[in-house]
Every structure is written in structure tokens, then in C-alpha cells.
Amino acid sequence: MLQFLEYDDSFSNVYCSQPILDINVEDSNRFIIRYPKFREITHVIFSFDAENLFLKNKSAYGYCFKIENIFSELEAESEKGYFLVSSTSNKNRSRQYNPYTLNQEINFAEAHIENIFSYHLPEILDDYGVNLNLVKKIVMGASMGGLMSLKSSIMYPMFNNIISFSPAFWFGYQELIEDLKNLNINSAINLTVGTNEGSIFTKPVSDLYPTEWNLDLTSNNNFYTSGVKTIYEELISSKIKTNFILKEEGEHNENTWSMLLKEILVSL
Numbered sequence: 001m002l003q004f005l006e007y008d009d010s011f012s013n014v015y016c017s018q019p020i021l022d023i024n025v026e027d028s029n030r031f032i033i034r035y036p037k038f039r040e041i042t043h044v045i046f047s048f049d050a051e052n053l054f055l056k057n058k059s060a061y062g063y064c065f066k067i068e069n070i071f072s073e074l075e076a077e078s079e080k081g082y083f084l085v086s087s088t089s090n091k092n093r094s095r096q097y098n099p100y101t102l103n104q105e106i107n108f109a110e111a112h113i114e115n116i117f118s119y120h121l122p123e124i125l126d127d128y129g130v131n132l133n134l135v136k137k138i139v140m141g142a143s144m145g146g147l148m149s150l151k152s153s154i155m156y157p158m159f160n161n162i163i164s165f166s167p168a169f170w171f172g173y174q175e176l177i178e179d180l181k182n183l184n185i186n187s188a189i190n191l192t193v194g195t196n197e198g199s200i201f202t203k204p205v206s207d208l209y210p211t212e213w214n215l216d217l218t219s220n221n222n223f224y225t226s227g228v229k230t231i232y233e234e235l236i237s238s239k240i241k242t243n244f245i246l247k248e249e250g251e252h253n254e255n256t257w258s259m260l261l262k263e264i265l266v267s268l
Contacts, residue, residue: 002031002123008055011068013037022115024108025092032086033124034068039081041130043268045138046121046152046159048097048145050086052254060089063254070262082265083135085124087116089145097144099151100172100179109148110155117156136268137161142257144168147176150183157184163264165192165257169227173213180234188241190264192257193228194250196221224252243267 004015013035019028032050035041052059053067071082089097092108099109125132139159141149146167153162169176183189198220201208205223209215216226225246232244243264250256 002120002127004031004033007032008058011054014054014068020120022090022096022108022112024106024111025090025096027090027092027096029090029096029112030088031120031124032084032088033128034071034082034084034086035128036071036075036081036083039075039079041081041083041128041135043080043082043136043138043265044125044130044132045082045084045140046116047084047086047139048089048141048148050088052142053084053086059254061253065254065258065261067258067261070258070265074262074265083128083130085121093144097148098171099147100175102172102175109151113148113152113155117152117159132158138163138268140165140261142166142254143252144171147171150176150180150189153184153187154179154182157187160184160187161268162187162189163261164189165260166194166197166224166252167191167228167231169231170209173209173215173227177230177234180231180240181238183235183238183240185239188243189235190243190245190267191228191232191235192245192247192250192260193225194247194252194256195225196249197224197252198222200224200252 002017007014007016017031053065056064095108137159138161139149139152140163142165146164149164201220206217216222235242
């Protein structure tokens with residue numbers, strides 16, 4: 001049974017669980033939950049990379065969404081109430097967050113998603129008396145978490161509102177493009193990419209990725225935007241409702257994604 005303690009004394013409505021062992025990757029994750037203080041719950045959001053949501057000093061890379069500020073502002077401006085369940089990543093993120101790794105006996109990412117959505121999430125929702133049939137259901141993530149948000153909705157189509165910030169498509173580009181065909185036709189996707197995200201690559205992408213992908217290898221920035229644009233084109237061809245945001249000068253960090261998140265949540 002999950003047990004939760006106060007996440008940080010600066011929040012009265014945010015709690016963190018004990019470490020939960022993922023035996024497949026021999027590492028652990030924690031759940032961080034947030035509930036609305038003055039509103040009935042209208043939206044349930046599951047997010048990956050929980051450590052990057054609330055506080056900069058607890059984040060992995062020195063950036064954070066400051067998501068409590070976003071939720072509080074939106075709740076003050078509307079009748080919406082956001083119940084957030086999120087899972088931290090760990091040092092084995094490259095395995096646990098990649099659904100498209102080939103030639104492995106266990107798909108660690110699919111197993112992780114199943115553990116969350118079939119076991120832990122229902123327990124948390126039951127403890128807080130949340131009926132998924134009565135709320136809007138959203139799954140979100142950024143970078144590799146953006147891949148996980150797409151895969152989670154494929155595996156659990158009840159979570160048919162997807163927010164995928166700058167999905168790290170190159171971890172399994174061709175497999176991802178093919179898998180998008182498995183999304184529920186009733187899905188609604190918010191897909192974003194910035195024009196200044198290429199700095200995450202340590203080498204020129206022309207030295208890293210094949211020309212057979214037919215992506216723009218002329219610069220690292222162009223490669224990133226062309227890959228996410230191809231995802232968008234595939235979604236449109238599959239008649240999946242998609243809001244595509246190309247953020248000028250947008251970077252690969254929570255400073256950019258947090259600005260986009262508030263804009264997206266207003267529409268959901």
C-alpha cells in the first residue's frame with residue numbers, strides 16, 4: 001500500500017510517496033500527488049518526470065514547471081480543479097522511458113506504464129474518491145516523457161487527452177511513427193516543439209542519425225523540429241485531433257514547456 005508524506009513545507013496540498021521498486025530496472029520511483037484545495041476535481045492529470053514539476057531545487061536539471069502556480073492561477077480563474085498524479089524518473093530513465101527499444105526481452109517502458117496505470121494509479125484515485133468517469137483525463141510528459149505520454153494513451157485509451165512536449169522521437173523514430181496508428185481515434189493531442197532545442201545533441205545530428213529517416217539533418221535544431229512535424233503529419237493523416245505548437249526560440253527545458261502548459265490547459 002502506498003503511503004504519502006508532505007512533499008515540501010511550502011505546499012499544503014502536495015504529497016510524496018515512499019520509493020517504489022521497479023524490479024525490471026532495479027531502481028525505484030516515487031509518486032507525487034497534488035489535489036485542489038478549493039475546487040471539486042474536474043481534471044485528472046498523470047505526468048511523468050514528477051521531480052521537475054514543483055521546485056527548482058528538487059529538479060533533475062535545474063528547471064521546473066512551477067506547476068502549482070499554474071494550477072492555482074487556473075483554478076482561481078475558473079471552476080476547474082486539477083488532481084495531479086505524477087511519477088519520478090531515475091538513473092535508468094533511458095530504459096524505463098523508452099517504449100521503442102528493439103531486441104530486448106522485456107519492454108521496460110511498457111512494464112512501467114502497466115504498473116502505473118493498472119495498479120498504482122487506481123489505488124491512489126480510490127484513496128481520494130476520484131471517479132475517472134466523471135473527470136477529464138490527461139497524460140503528459142516532456143522529451144522521453146513525451147514518448148511515454150503517447151505510449152500510455154495507446155495502452156490506456158481512457159487517457160485520451162495527451163500533452164507531449166518535445167517528444168524524443170529519435171529513440172525509436174520508425175517504431176514510434178508506426179505505433180501512432182494505434183492511438184484511439186477519439187484522442188486529442190497537444191504536441192509541441194521549440195525552434196531552439198538542438199543543443200541537447202552532443203554531436204551534429206548528421207553524424208548520428210540515418211538519412212533514410214528523411215528528416216532535416218542540416219542542423220540540430222532543424223532535425224528536432226522536422227521530427228516532431230513528421231509526428232504531427234502522421235497524426236493528421238490518421239485523423240487524430242492535434243494541436244501542434246511550434247514555439248519560436250523555444251528551448252528543451254521546463255521554462256519553455258511551462259509557458260505552453262498553461263495555454264494548453266486553458267483549452268482542456
